[in-house]
Amino acid sequence: MKIGILGAGHIGKALARLLAEAGHEVGISNSRGPETLRDLAERLGHGVRAYTNEDAARFGELVIETVPFGKYADLPSVQLKGKVVIDTANYYPQRDGDIDLGGLSESAFMARHMPGARVVKAFNAIHAAHLEAQGDTGKPLEERRAIPIASDDAEAKQVVADLIEQIGFAPLDNGTLEDSKSQQPGTPIYGKEANLKQARDILGRG
Ligand SMILES: NC(=O)c1ccc[n+]([C@@H]2O[C@H](COP(=O)([O-])OP(=O)(O)OC[C@H]3O[C@@H](n4cnc5c(N)ncnc54)[C@H](OP(=O)(O)O)[C@@H]3O)[C@@H](O)[C@H]2O)c1
Numbered sequence: 001m002k003i004g005i006l007g008a009g010h011i012g013k014a015l016a017r018l019l020a021e022a023g024h025e026v027g028i029s030n031s032r033g034p035e036t037l038r039d040l041a042e043r044l045g046h047g048v049r050a051y052t053n054e055d056a057a058r059f060g061e062l063v064i065e066t067v068p069f070g071k072y073a074d075l076p077s078v079q080l081k082g083k084v085v086i087d088t089a090n091y092y093p094q095r096d097g098d099i100d101l102g103g104l105s106e107s108a109f110m111a112r113h114m115p116g117a118r119v120v121k122a123f124n125a126i127h128a129a130h131l132e133a134q135g136d137t138g139k140p141l142e143e144r145r146a147i148p149i150a151s152d153d154a155e156a157k158q159v160v161a162d163l164i165e166q167i168g169f170a171p172l173d174n175g176t177l178e179d180s181k182s183q184q185p186g187t188p189i190y191g192k193e194a195n196l197k198q199a200r201d202i203l204g205r206g
Pocket residue numbers: 006007008009010011012029030031032033053066067068069071074075088089090091123124125126127128129
């Protein structure tokens with residue numbers, strides 16, 4: 001699958017490597033332009049391409065947005081329309097400034113700024129170093145580290161669940177975008193090294 005990644009920080013780089021190694025075509029962007037990403041793309045290998053935000057969004061059949069939450073207004077919403085978009089972002093007021101979410105979950109708020117995008121919250125509750133290291137396709141699903149995912153779009157959620165399995169983790173359906181409040185910073189599952197059964201218990205998703 002062609003995958004566009006918006007953001008080339010800790011999470012963007014980890015996902016670019018894992019997904020490229022799993023056989024996907026990856027295009028990645030940052031805030032400073034593709035010329036600043038050429039070395040990274042070369043290091044990652046597997047034909048990873050450096051793009052602008054707009055081009056990465058256009059390129060991806062699926063797009064991952066993994067920029068700091070406060071940068072939501074910079075996302076190329078026109079190019080994201082109709083696409084499955086994974087939202088990894090967490091809202092940290094000390095980093096992102098005061099943002100009124102209007103009582104919405106972080107991802108439901110984000111989705112409002114991407115009209116027509118099929119938003120799936122995933123990879124927000126795992127530390128980047130663990131994402132790099134803990135996937136293991138050799139393990140049965142039940143024993144793998146669980147990744148909670150949430151979306152209002154069941155088909156989009158399934159696409160993301162398949163990707164998560166391909167990179168050695170176990171997807172755990174955590175309901176709708178509003179339900180994703182239970183995987184935000186400060187919740188029991190956030191950053192927790194839990195396998196599928198443990199994560200189901202923590203989230204009450206038995
Ligand atoms: N780090 C973790 O362990 C972790 C775990 C789960 C979720 N998250 C969440 O995932 C998101 C990304 O985290 P991170 O740790 O990967 O961040 P990071 O290391 O600080 O990297 C942020 C990336 O976003 C890019 N960026 C910033 N503004 C942008 C814009 N307007 N357009 C395009 N790219 C832009 C930056 O590009 P430049 O360098 O060019 O500015 C950089 O490549 C955050 O919301 C974070 O809370 C992080």
